[in-house]
Amino acid sequence: MEEEVYDVIIIGGGPTGLFASFYAGLRDLKVKIIDSLPQLGGQLMELYPDKYIYDIGGIPKILAKDLVANLEEQARYSNPTICLEETAMEVEKRGDFFVLTTDKTVHYSKTILLTSGVGAFQPRKLNVPGAAAYEGKSLHYKVKNIQDFKDSNVFVLGGGDSALDWSLMLEDVASKVTICHRKEQFTAHEMTVQQLQNSKVHIKTPYGIKELVGDGETIREVVIVGKDKEEERIPVDHVIVNYGNIASLGPLKQWGLEMQKNSIVVNEKMETNIEGIYAAGDVCTHGGKVKLIAVGFGEVPNAISHIKAFIDPKSRVQPMHSTSIFETVK
Numbered sequence: 001m002e003e004e005v006y007d008v009i010i011i012g013g014g015p016t017g018l019f020a021s022f023y024a025g026l027r028d029l030k031v032k033i034i035d036s037l038p039q040l041g042g043q044l045m046e047l048y049p050d051k052y053i054y055d056i057g058g059i060p061k062i063l064a065k066d067l068v069a070n071l072e073e074q075a076r077y078s079n080p081t082i083c084l085e086e087t088a089m090e091v092e093k094r095g096d097f098f099v100l101t102t103d104k105t106v107h108y109s110k111t112i113l114l115t116s117g118v119g120a121f122q123p124r125k126l127n128v129p130g131a132a133a134y135e136g137k138s139l140h141y142k143v144k145n146i147q148d149f150k151d152s153n154v155f156v157l158g159g160g161d162s163a164l165d166w167s168l169m170l171e172d173v174a175s176k177v178t179i180c181h182r183k184e185q186f187t188a189h190e191m192t193v194q195q196l197q198n199s200k201v202h203i204k205t206p207y208g209i210k211e212l213v214g215d216g217e218t219i220r221e222v223v224i225v226g227k228d229k230e231e232e233r234i235p236v237d238h239v240i241v242n243y244g245n246i247a248s249l250g251p252l253k254q255w256g257l258e259m260q261k262n263s264i265v266v267n268e269k270m271e272t273n274i275e276g277i278y279a280a281g282d283v284c285t286h287g288g289k290v291k292l293i294a295v296g297f298g299e300v301p302n303a304i305s306h307i308k309a310f311i312d313p314k315s316r317v318q319p320m321h322s323t324s325i326f327e328t329v330k
């Protein structure tokens, strides 16, 4: 079957990519959004969903997660195809369209808009010999379904909100939950720390992890080390690691894009040095740019209008006012 060729593939479903999806709808473009995370919203949902944002024009104060909910509603205007948990890896120009290879499949598009922010997020891995062999079996970096841990002996690593939230959620599902943090104090919200202290969760602080003991499939025990170097062996079925994320542009750096430090250089049309590949938001730079949500929003109409003119040279770069579009065209 012939694969569909999109007008624009937006790589990155953060605030810039979501606004770009809406704007591409205004310019009648066929849109696909690809993001490596399991949810849309970029840094806002991954790093600070419950933090207020005060510096968006016209919105005096809004929670990051509420801004993302609004953006998602607006982004749906273009009826985009959304591909989550998929990381863009390679690109190749074939005739007048791009072939984009991800870690899952291949996509086709006339143009590409990079709204990839600080890059794809990866969980910070557990640095213990042999850990990789257990990944996805009894060593976990995310919890997809809490029932997977039913009646199990679960060992949670980390001291932030995710580690404490998962420990508390597992309290009544697992047979036993132990949380282990290398520092004396947890860094989670005070109320969550209080809840943990009042819960049945076993607390091991300050303890570092030294070893996973098992057969390469299933972890049977963890060896932890206290501040006086004393060792303790704890029987476990599953280990959940919550050490946060690291972000990296990774594969995008191999595309031959002109870079300045860690940012992709764009011209006044938001076009990169590769014809047909554009960028907006935190991922790109042009002179004295600052990296903020409002700046990414401002770059979107420029990028999308030039993408429209690139695909259809007869169309106007300058868009109509949105009222004209909403009240006459659609």
Ligand SMILES: Cc1cc2nc3c(=O)[nH]c(=O)nc-3n(C[C@H](O)[C@H](O)[C@H](O)COP(=O)(O)OP(=O)(O)OC[C@H]3O[C@@H](n4cnc5c(N)ncnc54)[C@H](O)[C@@H]3O)c2cc1C
Pocket (backbone or CB within 6 Å): 011, 012, 013, 014, 015, 016, 017, 034, 035, 036, 037, 041, 042, 043, 044, 047, 048, 052, 053, 054, 055, 086, 087, 088, 089, 115, 116, 117, 118, 119, 120, 121, 249, 251, 252, 280, 281, 282, 283, 291, 292, 293, 294, 296
């Ligand atoms: C703690 C914190 C607080 C902040 N507070 C504010 C604030 O109050 N006001 C403000 O204006 N800004 C704030 N910022 C900055 C703001 O979050 C960024 O400017 C904004 O997120 C940039 O949006 P973006 O869409 O360009 O990129 P991002 O939000 O980084 O989104 C990029 C998306 O691209 C995806 N991606 C990357 N590479 C790939 C790939 N190869 N394949 C598939 N997907 C990929 C990522 O998974 C991510 O979802 C804050 C940042 C932090 C960390």
